[in-house]
Amino acid sequence: MPNINLFKTPRTLSVLLATVISILAGFAFYLLKSSNENLLLTTLAFTFFVFTGLFLSSLLFINLFVIKRIKPLFKALYVSEKDYDLIDELDHNHLLEKLEHDIKVWAESKTEEIDRLKQMERYRKEFLGNVSHELKTPIFNIQGYVLTLLDGGLEDPTVNRKYLERTEKSINRLIGIVEDLELISKLEAGELQLNLERFNIVELVKETFDSLEERAKKRSIALRIKDVPDKLQWVYADKKRIQQVLYNLIINSINYGIDGGVTTVSISDIGNRIQVDVNDNGIGIPSKDVPRIFERFYRVDKSRSREQGGTGLGLAIVKHIIEGHKQIITVKSTPKKGTTFSFTLNKPVAKS
Secondary structure (H helix, E strand, O other): OOOOOHHHOHHHHHHHHHHHHHHHHHHHHHHHOOOOOOHHHHHHHHHHHHHHHHHHHHHHHHHHHHHHHHHHHHHHHOOOOOOOOHHHHHHHHOHHHHHHHHHHHHHHHHHHHHHHHHHHHHHHHHHHHHHHHHHHHHHHHHHHHHHHHHOOHHHOHHHHHHHHHHHHHHHHHHHHHHHHHHHHHHHHHOOOOOOEEEEEHHHHHHHHHHHOHHHHHHOOOEEEEOOOOHHHOEEEEEHHHHHHHHHHHHHHHHHOOOOOOEEEEEEEEOOOEEEEEEEEOOOOOOOOOHHHOOOOOOOOOHHHHHHHOOOOOHHHHHHHHHHHOOOOEEEEEEOOOEEEEEEEEEOOOOOO
């Protein structure tokens, strides 16, 4: 049985109020006019007159004040081309109760939306500040080197070559930041096309190890790949982009590893996909930083990251590339024990 509250339906309320007041008015009229011969008829006529007047007045009040205030809320919450008769809606559908509930839900959703927008605005400001800082550092370095050369360093053979090499290094860093920004913009906009092909992931890992061997040796970090059965060595993905993923994850493990540490890549079978794990026994990531490490320019250890020459976009690019393959990437880390990045790739479709 529906929950009916008579005092929340305007017509019913108007009738009740008009009935009570008109009966009281009629009773008072009867007492005051007791000498009248047609007293009963006059009293009934007076009562009916009072009832009609009160009923119409209350409905007019509802139309002028209540409905006038409800209608904008009603239209805002229930967008429809239908021209609603709100009086009927209020009487038959208990719209006031529904409207109250929906306004609360609407207000809560808007509050959440405002909180999200505020958070996005904070991230936007932080991102712009980071971009400015990342670009400013190599630009100011270049400016300093060039001014030194112009002020006489160009004629000094012990200075000119060293400063030109430093200038080149800063220019390369600047180019790297711009290229990474361009790449991540394309990835976020979905403009970067993936060239999917069948390739050997183990061989790709080995190629990446070779390119980073000298860097790892400087810190005596061993690069290892666990033995992988032949059937798990093949994947179906964009080889160039996955190499970029491996490069960024492995170089990240070197930068944040410990001297004499180990970086290990392992591959496992998870049904119609394979999982690639890049593990190190380095300094790890504090739990408060883990949710944000895939953000653009977010750095756990800012000073150490810049010393290593990173752009701060590597992990953000990794995440977008993996998501572009419609796969997932996760991270597990324990401070002072190490970090493991895991991502999945599709296996090649078996030939029929």
